[in-house]
Amino acid sequence: MTDTTDTTDTTASGARRETLGFQAEVTQLLDLMIHSLYSNREIFLRELISNASDACDKLRFEALHNPALFEDDPELAIRVDYDAAARTLTIADNGIGMSRDEVIANLGTIAKSGTREFFARLSGDQRKDAHLIGQFGVGFYSSFIVADRVTVVTRRAGEKPDQGVRWESAGAGEFDVEMVEKAGRGTEITLHLREGQDDLLSGSKLRSIVRRYSDHIVQPIRMKKEEWKDGKPGKLAEDETVNQASALWARPRSEIGDEQYREFYKHVGHDFDDPLAWTHARVEGRSEYTQLLYIPARAPFDLWDRNARHGVKLYVRRVFIMDDAEQLLPGYLRFVRGVVDSADLPLNVSREILQESRDIEAIRGGCTKKVLDLLAHLAGEDREKYAKFWGEFGRVLKEGIGEDPANRERIAALLRFASTQADTADEVVSLADYVGRMKAAQEKIYYVTAETFNAARNSPHLEVFRSKGIEVLLLSDRVDEWVVGHLADFEGKALVSVAKGGLDLGTLEDAAEKGEDRQEAEEFGPFVERLKASLGERVKDIRVTRRLTESPACLVADEHDMSANLARMLRDAGQPGPAWKPILEINPRHPVVARLRDEERNFDAWASVLFDQALLAEGGQLDDPATFVKRINQLMLEMGADRPGAAA
Numbered sequence: 001m002t003d004t005t006d007t008t009d010t011t012a013s014g015a016r017r018e019t020l021g022f023q024a025e026v027t028q029l030l031d032l033m034i035h036s037l038y039s040n041r042e043i044f045l046r047e048l049i050s051n052a053s054d055a056c057d058k059l060r061f062e063a064l065h066n067p068a069l070f071e072d073d074p075e076l077a078i079r080v081d082y083d084a085a086a087r088t089l090t091i092a093d094n095g096i097g098m099s100r101d102e103v104i105a106n107l108g109t110i111a112k113s114g115t116r117e118f119f120a121r122l123s124g125d126q127r128k129d130a131h132l133i134g135q136f137g138v139g140f141y142s143s144f145i146v147a148d149r150v151t152v153v154t155r156r157a158g159e160k161p162d163q164g165v166r167w168e169s170a171g172a173g174e175f176d177v178e179m180v181e182k183a184g185r186g187t188e189i190t191l192h193l194r195e196g197q198d199d200l201l202s203g204s205k206l207r208s209i210v211r212r213y214s215d216h217i218v219q220p221i222r223m224k225k226e227e228w229k230d231g232k233p234g235k236l237a238e239d240e241t242v243n244q245a246s247a248l249w250a251r252p253r254s255e256i257g258d259e260q261y262r263e264f265y266k267h268v269g270h271d272f273d274d275p276l277a278w279t280h281a282r283v284e285g286r287s288e289y290t291q292l293l294y295i296p297a298r299a300p301f302d303l304w305d306r307n308a309r310h311g312v313k314l315y316v317r318r319v320f321i322m323d324d325a326e327q328l329l330p331g332y333l334r335f336v337r338g339v340v341d342s343a344d345l346p347l348n349v350s351r352e353i354l355q356e357s358r359d360i361e362a363i364r365g366g367c368t369k370k371v372l373d374l375l376a377h378l379a380g381e382d383r384e385k386y387a388k389f390w391g392e393f394g395r396v397l398k399e400g401i402g403e404d405p406a407n408r409e410r411i412a413a414l415l416r417f418a419s420t421q422a423d424t425a426d427e428v429v430s431l432a433d434y435v436g437r438m439k440a441a442q443e444k445i446y447y448v449t450a451e452t453f454n455a456a457r458n459s460p461h462l463e464v465f466r467s468k469g470i471e472v473l474l475l476s477d478r479v480d481e482w483v484v485g486h487l488a489d490f491e492g493k494a495l496v497s498v499a500k501g502g503l504d505l506g507t508l509e510d511a512a513e514k515g516e517d518r519q520e521a522e523e524f525g526p527f528v529e530r531l532k533a534s535l536g537e538r539v540k541d542i543r544v545t546r547r548l549t550e551s552p553a554c555l556v557a558d559e560h561d562m563s564a565n566l567a568r569m570l571r572d573a574g575q576p577g578p579a580w581k582p583i584l585e586i587n588p589r590h591p592v593v594a595r596l597r598d599e600e601r602n603f604d605a606w607a608s609v610l611f612d613q614a615l616l617a618e619g620g621q622l623d624d625p626a627t628f629v630k631r632i633n634q635l636m637l638e639m640g641a642d643r644p645g646a647a648a
């Protein structure tokens, strides 16, 4: 929040002038911005024009219900002027304007969710921080990159001329506000340039910046034309429009350059960086609309913030309707930015109407398909870009497996997982890669879930698969449990957890191995019964396994029970659930198991240790670690006592 009044005085006109303090984060942001974005200083103009354009869009939208807001000035436009003598630049619009309270809230605080977290992430390393700032959005405050004093005079549309507000700040911790007269509605921002910024006081320089960054702005951006005299700019003459002033998305693709697409993205996406990819299409049919959708190159800092508003802008026949129209795309594509312009929706469409509109359903389906197509295209044509995308947004996309059953197959094809085939968590494989590598006799896709990549990679459940050279997917994202819970198969191959149910390698095992199985189960029958009696309630069942080649024992979940990993996640999240009981599987060929089979004196202690170590090996936590340690020590001493020559 803004600090309360520091000083109040009364100006000659009687209007109250107040000096207020910036929210602490604003001061921090200003500081950072001036230093880290200096090499990119020209972007201030893009940001101010972008805001002016949004303000015009908002006015047009509000005027749909209240045409009086246009006052006598219906043609929306943005002006850029400079005054070489005063060393100022002015960016003016006749958009919605701001009231006094809005000025204080908008230009004195940062009203974004996650602001505190954002500032906590700043490292002090300017290069890294500059990137973060870009993600956070620079906006109005970027004017202080080139100005040491900024004056804003604004009046909200529909208010009387005496309801103008003047805001001024040198960017050093505080700002002044006072009420002033302003004849026309809208906002006028004057930048008092810092030393060394005089090159900006040039029509040709400003024009080139506007054309470069703001050509796509829908409203005309007007500047005074210069009359040249003796090879020098002379008198300022009548206005000219500097940009194309038409909706970029409504132009044919062939007429739009990549650079224009990129700059438009920065405007709609409030991003500082270039987008990763985009898709632009006009759809005709039952429902008619144009979509220009972008995939950002980086995840925004508030991607996981449930309250953050996400989505694309909705226009109806070129008229801006709303920001963040989340109904236009499903939640798992919330990172997409851009514009949808519908030819069918009524201009008075509201968020409530959107929720029920059939037209919106068609648009949402169409946009979803376009984005998934774009991703599939990247995955196929530009693996490096796709890997980047996956690193930033993969975890969000995974949510789609449960959220969007109609597109499950398409989303599944876009998933990437770590695998026993690779060495690091970053080397990921697709399900199609996996299927392409499957053994001739292999019928299933195997995976293991664990809390971390290392826990997954070293899971004892993988032993038999390693020994037979069968690939296993290593799933360690929290959301992976949800993914495999909703994804029963891929290309007709069932996805199967290696830590659930009895081991059934199907035709991957030969008859001889199966025969050995039966024989071992029989031979170990009495021992298993003894173990059951000893471990009692701690296990659901005990059986002999071929799953293990190196470990003496492991825990598995029953076929239809939840996995151990999921049970742990739920417990950690404080969610009550039925007590999870594992099945203990023992490796009949392991010397420890053989040793235990012959054990008489300390059978119960050995059995407990066998169970506890199996639990530890797969990432579980012991109920009673102290007793575990005591038992181990006791058994170690006993072993020492057995040694020939040890004191009796």
Ligand code: ADP
Pocket: 051, 052, 055, 093, 095, 096, 097, 098, 106, 107, 137, 138, 139, 140, 141, 186, 187, 270
């Ligand atoms: P952002 O544009 O990302 O919200 P800014 O710091 O650029 O952040 O602007 C903060 C807010 O100030 C805007 O959301 C808008 O409400 C208001 N604002 C900025 N410029 C203008 C303008 N020219 N006309 C009306 N409102 C404006």
